[in-house]
Amino acid sequence: MMKRTGIWAALTVALSTVLFSACAQHPAYRPRVDPAQLIISQSQIPDTHCGARGLKDLRQASSVGEKESRGSKWWTLRSWEAEHGCEVSMAAYSYPATEDAENNFTRNSPQAVYGSSWPSEPTEVDAPTSLGGNKVQILCLGGNADVGCSDWIYWARYGDTLVNVEVFDFATPGIRLDKETFLEFVGIADRKVVNELA
Numbered sequence: 001m002m003k004r005t006g007i008w009a010a011l012t013v014a015l016s017t018v019l020f021s022a023c024a025q026h027p028a029y030r031p032r033v034d035p036a037q038l039i040i041s042q043s044q045i046p047d048t049h050c051g052a053r054g055l056k057d058l059r060q061a062s063s064v065g066e067k068e069s070r071g072s073k074w075w076t077l078r079s080w081e082a083e084h085g086c087e088v089s090m091a092a093y094s095y096p097a098t099e100d101a102e103n104n105f106t107r108n109s110p111q112a113v114y115g116s117s118w119p120s121e122p123t124e125v126d127a128p129t130s131l132g133g134n135k136v137q138i139l140c141l142g143g144n145a146d147v148g149c150s151d152w153i154y155w156a157r158y159g160d161t162l163v164n165v166e167v168f169d170f171a172t173p174g175i176r177l178d179k180e181t182f183l184e185f186v187g188i189a190d191r192k193v194v195n196e197l198a
Helices: 006-025 097-105 108-117 179-197
Strands: 055-069 073-084 087-094 123-125 134-145 148-158 160-166
Touching: 055 087, 087 179, 097 148, 097 160, 108 134, 134 179, 148 179, 160 179
Parallel strands: none
Antiparallel strands: 055 073, 073 087, 087 160, 123 134, 134 148, 148 160
8 A cells, every 4th residue: 555645645535625614604503493483473473565465375495404595595585466466475584693694684685685676676664773783775666665565674694594575566657665664564574583583
């Protein structure tokens, strides 16, 4: 058997160190709070144009350490649809560290993921200071904050967790959801997330 030379021994040690530190960074990661616990129930959605009474389950998906979405392997998505085409959705993504969530806040933002397919250019709307996220973004598509929007998006980071809330209705011509109604919904989702992560 050939003797291991000094160079091979050094490479073996270096490789072992890299593998060990990669595993040590996020050893068998499991979130402190299951992302599913952060999602509001249908009954908590304000009864407005796209309100709770007219909504039906559209889709529910999640991953517990397997399938990746927006850079996370621990996530939950829930969405509902009204008969006239309005949709409401909420998703939560958990990361091993705050830095991972911060990186994905930009890398997997709504603009980065869906921007090329949006029917109109989004405008950013000032977020209320009362919201509990460390970093918050509110986007309006198909309108403006004064007249309402066809699509409202809330994208926020809460420590090591990202949350996405969206209400849109491109199916009903001329229908826009006003800012106050969307912010009421966001406030309910925000309180749920803050309480569950506390």
